[in-house]
Amino acid sequence: MQTAFTLLIFPGLGFIVLCAWLFDWLDRRIIARFQGRVGPPWYQPVADFIKLLAKEDILSTGINPALSTALPVLSLASVLTVSLYIPVARTAPVSFEGDLIVVLFLLSIPALAYFLAGWISGGVYGILGANRSLLQYFSYEVPFLMALSGPAILGNSWRIAQIAQQQVGTTWNLALQPLGFILAVVGLIGKLKRDPLDIPKAKSEVVGGSLTEYSGRKLALWHLAMDMQTVLGIFLLINLFLGGTSASPLWGGLGFVLKALGIVLLLSTASVLYARLRIDQLANLGWRVLAPLALMQLAATIWMGG
Amino acid sequence: MKSDKMIIPIGPQHPLLKEPIAFTLTVEGERVMEAGMRMGYVHRGIERLAQERSYVQTIHLVERVCGICSHVHATTYCQGVEALLGLEIPPRAQYLRALLCELERIHSHLLWLGVLGKNLGLDTIFMYAWRDREIVLDIMEDLSGGRVSHAINVIGGVRSDVDEAHCDEILRQLDLLTEPLARLVGLVEHERTLKARTQNVGHLSLEQIRRYCVVGPVARASGLDVDLRRDMPKAPYTDLSFKVITHTAGDVWARTLVRMQEAVESVRLCREILAQLPDGPISVKAKRRVPPGEVVSRAEAPRGELIYYIRSDGSEKPARLKIRTPTLTTLITLPEQLREVNMADVPAVLSGVDLCIACADR
Numbered sequence: 001m002q003t004a005f006t007l008l009i010f011p012g013l014g015f016i017v018l019c020a021w022l023f024d025w026l027d028r029r030i031i032a033r034f035q036g037r038v039g040p041p042w043y044q045p046v047a048d049f050i051k052l053l054a055k056e057d058i059l060s061t062g063i064n065p066a067l068s069t070a071l072p073v074l075s076l077a078s079v080l081t082v083s084l085y086i087p088v089a090r091t092a093p094v095s096f097e098g099d100l101i102v103v104l105f106l107l108s109i110p111a112l113a114y115f116l117a118g119w120i121s122g123g124v125y126g127i128l129g130a131n132r133s134l135l136q137y138f139s140y141e142v143p144f145l146m147a148l149s150g151p152a153i154l155g156n157s158w159r160i161a162q163i164a165q166q167q168v169g170t171t172w173n174l175a176l177q178p179l180g181f182i183l184a185v186v187g188l189i190g191k192l193k194r195d196p197l198d199i200p201k202a203k204s205e206v207v208g209g210s211l212t213e214y215s216g217r218k219l220a221l222w223h224l225a226m227d228m229q230t231v232l233g234i235f236l237l238i239n240l241f242l243g244g245t246s247a248s249p250l251w252g253g254l255g256f257v258l259k260a261l262g263i264v265l266l267l268s269t270a271s272v273l274y275a276r277l278r279i280d281q282l283a284n285l286g287w288r289v290l291a292p293l294a295l296m297q298l299a300a301t302i303w304m305g306g
Numbered sequence: 307m308k309s310d311k312m313i314i315p316i317g318p319q320h321p322l323l324k325e326p327i328a329f330t331l332t333v334e335g336e337r338v339m340e341a342g343m344r345m346g347y348v349h350r351g352i353e354r355l356a357q358e359r360s361y362v363q364t365i366h367l368v369e370r371v372c373g374i375c376s377h378v379h380a381t382t383y384c385q386g387v388e389a390l391l392g393l394e395i396p397p398r399a400q401y402l403r404a405l406l407c408e409l410e411r412i413h414s415h416l417l418w419l420g421v422l423g424k425n426l427g428l429d430t431i432f433m434y435a436w437r438d439r440e441i442v443l444d445i446m447e448d449l450s451g452g453r454v455s456h457a458i459n460v461i462g463g464v465r466s467d468v469d470e471a472h473c474d475e476i477l478r479q480l481d482l483l484t485e486p487l488a489r490l491v492g493l494v495e496h497e498r499t500l501k502a503r504t505q506n507v508g509h510l511s512l513e514q515i516r517r518y519c520v521v522g523p524v525a526r527a528s529g530l531d532v533d534l535r536r537d538m539p540k541a542p543y544t545d546l547s548f549k550v551i552t553h554t555a556g557d558v559w560a561r562t563l564v565r566m567q568e569a570v571e572s573v574r575l576c577r578e579i580l581a582q583l584p585d586g587p588i589s590v591k592a593k594r595r596v597p598p599g600e601v602v603s604r605a606e607a608p609r610g611e612l613i614y615y616i617r618s619d620g621s622e623k624p625a626r627l628k629i630r631t632p633t634l635t636t637l638i639t640l641p642e643q644l645r646e647v648n649m650a651d652v653p654a655v656l657s658g659v660d661l662c663i664a665c666a667d668r
Contacts, residue, residue: 036433
């Protein structure tokens with residue numbers, strides 16, 4: 001019973017899905033306010049989801065139906081598995097030494113599934129989007145991983161719960177590794193394919209990118225997986241950089257929510273402020289700027305920690 | 307993947323395009339090797355239709371050539387017919403026509419900036435530009451009753467007048483526009499990601515501009531100093547002072563800057579027109595039958611020089627009407643501009659020239 005509650009309600013499926021919709025709505029609402037618009041009502045993400053569920057599921061010819069169904073399910077499953085390892089309000093259902101590495105691995109499965117989805121789609125936009133998503137993956141992933149390993153090295157542990165725990169009562173890793181945090185946020189934007197790094201799905205260039213040929217329920221699953229990835233990415237950053245859940249009962253929950261909202265605000269602001277980069281500009285940014293910076297941060301961390 | 311060539315269709319339906327036109331890009335990796343173009347999806351046979359209608363009815367027809375610069379089409383057409391009739395229209399009518407032309411220029415340039423922003427993934431610019439454009443649309447609606455199709459031109463003048471209070475109201479609204487416009491110009495000048503995406507993209511040299519006879523802001527952004535408002539002295543522009551904006555870079559960024567500074571200049575022109583608005587009638591009576599002859603009428607539309615050729619055989623209907631829209635001159639440069647560009651720069655290139663397919667296809 002307890003296990004079922006953990007898996008399905010909190011902090012499992014139900015909670016994460018609710019957060020996914022809530023954050024999606026907040027994001028759209030914040031962006032709208034920045035742009036002088038009103039933005040959608042709170043139930044819009046849910047309505048979008050239901051609408052997509054009800055729509056016809058079109059398969060283009062030549063696509064392997066089993067694979068095209070498996071890919072969104074696979075990314076959803078891997079994202080959901082991640083939710084088991086990330087402590088929310090102090091409780092992570094499963095936690096062991098090294099779970100950070102498992103989480104990082106699981107979080108890159110959706111990126112690969114996204115690539116495959118475009119590659120098998122047979123459409124030119126899909127293939128182009130797939131190529132781009134892989135190029136983008138290589139650009140952000142290395143700085144992202146290096147940035148996230150900073151707190152682990154500092155905390156001398158690869159267990160997310162423990163890294164979070166160590167910050168409670170003392171300084172946050174944000175103060176110790178401000179650069180690492182910024183790099184992690186940039187990496188997260190790249191991972192989530194959000195503006196301004198929405199290169200693989202840039203509408204004016206490649207229509208819908210990898211997901212051009214997807215529709216109906218499968219597309220709904222893709223969107224849900226992406227939104228849930230946003231939530232978990234944010235939770236991961238909170239645990240690694242923003243002190244996780246604080247000890248006092250009131251601040252524990254409330255503080256966590258506030259931190260999450262802060263990061264949502266950060267992501268929304270970035271998408272409002274910048275134009276989409278070109279893929280070669282991103283590769284340049286990733287390898288010439290972000291990766292050296294991440295290395296510097298890592299070196300500084302090791303020096304500090306040592 | 308290296309040697310794999312892919313044919314990527316952009317259009318006739320594509321999120322990038324606001325109107326139907328088809329480009330076929332041969333792409334190697336992310337590089338466009340060759341670009342083909344096909345147009346004619348919104349051909350409505352307007353030139354032929356004009357031969358079936360009287361001169362007066364044709365005003366409403368040509369106003370529907372374009373959904374953005376409808377007024378300048380009607381103005382150019384009326385100018386031509388008036389020249390055939392040997393009519394001199396009252397100064398007040400000339401000023402009112404020019405006022406709407408300038409408002410239309412601001413509206414067109416703002417609309418275009420929004421589309422560029424949208425295509426480059428900078429939705430904020432899109433939202434800002436289109437929000438600020440509403441002010442211009444409001445002014446135009448107050449002036450003529452229509453936001454897009456104004457139907458204010460008649461042969462021999464204009465249809466509706468403004469009074470003192472109305473002028474003040476327009477001036478007040480223009481004041482509202484000044485600050486947002488300055489902000490947008492600043493954005494174009496300083497926003498780094500926007501510059502990264504538009505500088506050195508879609509470059510046209512002065513020599514290419516001359517070869518293709520490109521007109522309008524695209525030509526001016528490459529350093530060709532052409533503007534019919536100044537080059538073809540005609541009231542009221544002879545009495546007004548304005549700067550022709552040029553730039554030498556010749557890329558999409560320069561075009562953006564030229565258009566935005568032109569919009570600022572147009573706001574100033576609107577003020578000047580209202581300040582100098584002469585008294586008198588707003589139209590003179592015109593005969594229904596037009597004496598035989600032919601005329602070429604030209605005007606500076608938001609996208610450049612617009613040419614109308616009208617031939618009359620002495621009846622109530624034009625014997626031939628030929629429209630050369632400025633878009634046509636920029637359209638033919640596109641296959642060359644698209645060659646050897648990054649696939650991701652295609653939106654910038656296509657947006658940069660400010661296509662009006664409806665104009666080009668007619």
